[in-house]
Amino acid sequence: MVSVKEATKPYRIIYGKTRVGGNIVFAETTDNNQYIHLIYVLSGHEVNSITKVFFDDAEVPLTSSGNDSNGIARLAPSSGNTFEGKVRIKKHLGTSSQAADADLVSEVSQWTTDHRIRGKSYIYVRLNFDNDVFPSGIPNITCEIEGKKVFDPRDSSTAFSSNPALCIRDYLTDSTYGLSASSSEIDDTNFASVANTCDESVSLDSGTEKRFTCNGSFETSQTPKNIIENFLSAIGGNLIYSNGIFKLKPAVFSTPAVTLD
Secondary structure: OOOOOOOOOOOEEEOOOOEEOOOEEEEEEEEEOOOOEEEEEEEEOOOOOOEEEOOOOOOOEEEEEEEOOOOEEEEEEEOOOOOOOOOEEEOOOOOOOOOOHHHHHHHHHOOOOOOOOOOOOEEEEEEEEOOOOOOOOOOOOOEEEEEEEEOOOOOOOOEEOOOOOHHHHHHHHHHOOOOOOOOOHHHHHHHHHHHHHHHHHHHHHHHHHEOOOOEEEEEEOOOOHHHHHHHHHOOOOOEEEEEEEEEEOOOOOOOOOOOOO
């Protein structure tokens, strides 16, 4: 929840929807310090969407004000907002073909077309100096993010999901930040069944919600044991590795197969 500036900060991995800070990897002023240009790397992978931006604890209502040469929307605070005319934000989701931000390239000589930050989601923020708008200096900037797209063995699709079974499966098989397990080590019949359990609707006093969801993040410096334990807290269950196969056991009632008299 805090954006920092570190030279060797571990990447953040995001599953489901959550709010995170970023790592400031670039900062430069232009026009006699009238503008400051900032790059916040949010995750070490492509994300589905950057849904909201916050300055300190206040959400910044954004509206599109055109696109750059890469087709990336220039976003500015909506009319009547405190930050109107003082902020420009560009969202980059981290695709493998991601191009450098065209506005930043045109306005800051140190940033070139080679600075693509491919495979990493980030936002480019330009602030217009104003003591009345930013009395404490640069605010703590955080974002609400829909994280990784994950594979679903039920229909062989790959899309954003907060389903814990699908998120755990993705971590187990991810060859970059996960355990790099092969598909033959995953009992997809079991994972598909648990995914259906997670998607079951549970009645509330008003409306319904899914039985289990997974919304959070971790840094790559954490141990796999700790990461998996946090994943499993979403389903209150266990991850079993037996005969070279991973299976999940969620915290739900199982009908007895044998009755003892």
